[in-house]
Amino acid sequence: MxxxxxxxxxxxxxxxxxxxxxxxxxxxxxxxxxxxxxxxxxxxxxxxxxxxxxxxxxxxxxxxxxxxxxxxxxxxxxxxxxxxxxxxxxxxxxxxxxxxxxxxxxxxxxxxxxxxxxxxxxxxxxxxxxxxxxxxxxxxxxxxxxxxxxxxxxxxxxxxxxxxxxxxxxxxxxxxxxxxxxxxxxxxxxxxxxxxxxxxxxxGPSQEESAEDSPLPAGTVLKFASRIIPDAVDAMRYDWDDEQGKFSFYLDRDVPYVVGAHAEGVVDRLLDGTGLRRGDIDHWLVHSGGKKVIDSVKVNLGLSPHAVRHTTGVLRDYGNLSSGSFLFSYERLMEEGRVRRGDYGVLMTMGPGSTIETALVQW
Missing domain, CATH: 3.40.47.10 (Thiolase/Chalcone synthase)
Structure with missing residues (x-):
């Protein structure tokens, strides 16, 4: 590629x-x-x-x-x-x-x-x-x-x-x-x-030899792709609540559908020029944004429940952990022991903006 x-x-x-x-x-x-x-x-x-x-x-x-x-x-x-x-x-x-x-x-x-x-x-x-x-x-x-x-x-x-x-x-x-x-x-x-x-x-090669060799394959980050949806800029935001004297976070109920509708385009852009198709991706690590968010992304990208098993597992056991959620899924994938050298993976996160971020990884 x-x-x-x-x-x-x-x-x-x-x-x-x-x-x-x-x-x-x-x-x-x-x-x-x-x-x-x-x-x-x-x-x-x-x-x-x-x-x-x-x-x-x-x-x-x-x-x-x-x-x-x-x-x-x-x-x-x-x-x-x-x-x-x-x-x-x-x-x-x-x-x-x-x-x-x-x-x-x-x-x-x-x-x-x-x-x-x-x-x-x-x-x-x-x-x-x-x-x-x-x-x-x-x-x-x-x-x-x-x-x-x-x-x-x-x-x-x-x-x-x-x-x-x-x-x-x-x-x-x-x-x-x-x-x-x-x-x-x-x-x-x-x-x-x-x-x-x-x-x-x-x-590349480290300046010093690591203290121990990892038995797990290491993921190399090949490429990033981003998509911001300005029409949904207010869909996720902090507001100041005068009555409570605190910041209050707001989530629009249409967020899952907005994110899902744009997931296909940003993934296609991520894979553009790599020679890869979505079917060539071995592992999908999607942000555990919520049940409806996961379902919407899954439907729009044509992913099986198995493909997002770690995303749904992290949501089940931890809830939405905001920016670090996808790394909890990454850890589970690596500890599962199914990743092989040469496998490809897509990392995907979603948040305010509204924004979808992606990265292509190869182990």
Whole structure:
């Protein structure tokens, strides 16, 4: 096959995920917050989600949960984002055989809180990374942002062959919750979970031999393709809620159909010039955006339930993890042991803009 850029391409040499300690079933969430509205309960119980890892508000003496201020939510985003982000990064490095001191570039992604300085600077301090580490913070791009950042990290990797570049997606979605009893917030509160994911990338031979050889094939990133849908720019967004004194996330009910209708075009553009057809793709790792989103993409791309088994499995076990969801699926695929050298895979994320991002990978 051919790609737009010849020469060595960046390879994923390590990956890792992390979550908070506590997880909750959808029914447990309804009971914890004493939600009786049948419409809201139906949203939770028909979400195709069984459990989610969450950092819930502190429990009060009467058994109810404290009301978190916007400041408290931002503090939660920072504290737990650093914790799970660091854990995911350390796991990725362990799998790669590299050390923290080898990192030359750190790209961090988050949409669940605003920080200045961002997670890149905070993780450099927390983990004692080299102070010469080049860095990037991708903030506010939503669930598609993992592939936007991966594109930037891959570009740095190609420009600096042999050096280690890493990406960390740290999302504390429970820091973006508003509990006001409306269907708008119920949809968000029923869907998103907390989690972090990381990848380590190298282009060409490394400057130092890795500490251990990975038994898993490494995925080389060949190409990216993007599609933004300006007509749906307001379909996913943060609004400021004066009454609650918090940011409130909004999801339009037509998002699944908008995304699905444009999925075919962006995948065809991704494969254009490669000599590949959709039938040549061995593995599909689609963002776990929600049951209707997955179904819409599956129908429009002609994918079988088996092709998106990891996408649906991650949704079932974690909920929508925003920017890092596709990497949870990547981890499951690699641990499954079915990937063979020479296989092709498509990574796909969707989010505000509205946007679809894709990447072509070969193992």
């Amino acid at each position: 051919t790609t737009a850029n010849s020469g060595p391409r960046p390879t994923i040499v390590g990956f890792g995920t992390a979550t908070p300690v506590n997880s909750y079933s959808q029914r447990e969430m309804l009971d914890l917050f004493a939600i009786e509205d049948p419409k809201v309960r139906s949203v939770f119980l028909n979400s195709a989600i069984e459990r989610r890892y969450l950092v819930l508000p502190p429990e009060l003496p009467d058994g109810t949960r404290a009301t978190e201020t916007q400041g408290g939510l931002l503090a939660k985003h920072k504290a737990h984002g650093i914790r799970i982000g660091a854990q995911a990064l350390e796991t990725a490095l362990k799998r790669s055989g590299f050390a923290l001191s080898d990192i030359g570039y750190l790209g961090c992604v988050s949409t669940t809180g605003l920080l200045t300085p961002g997670f890149s600077a905070l993780l450099i301090k927390e983990l004692g990374l080299p102070t010469s580490t080049s860095r990037l913070d991708v903030v506010g791009m939503g669930c598609n942002a993992g592939l936007n950042a991966l594109n930037a990290v891959a570009s740095w990797s190609m420009a600096n062959p042999g050096r280690l570049a890493v990406m960390v997606c740290a999302e504390v979605c429970s820091a973006a919750y508003v509990f006001d009893g409306t269907m708008r917030t119920a949809v968000v509160n029923s869907l998103f979970g907390d989690g972090a994911a990381a990848v380590a990338m190298v282009t």
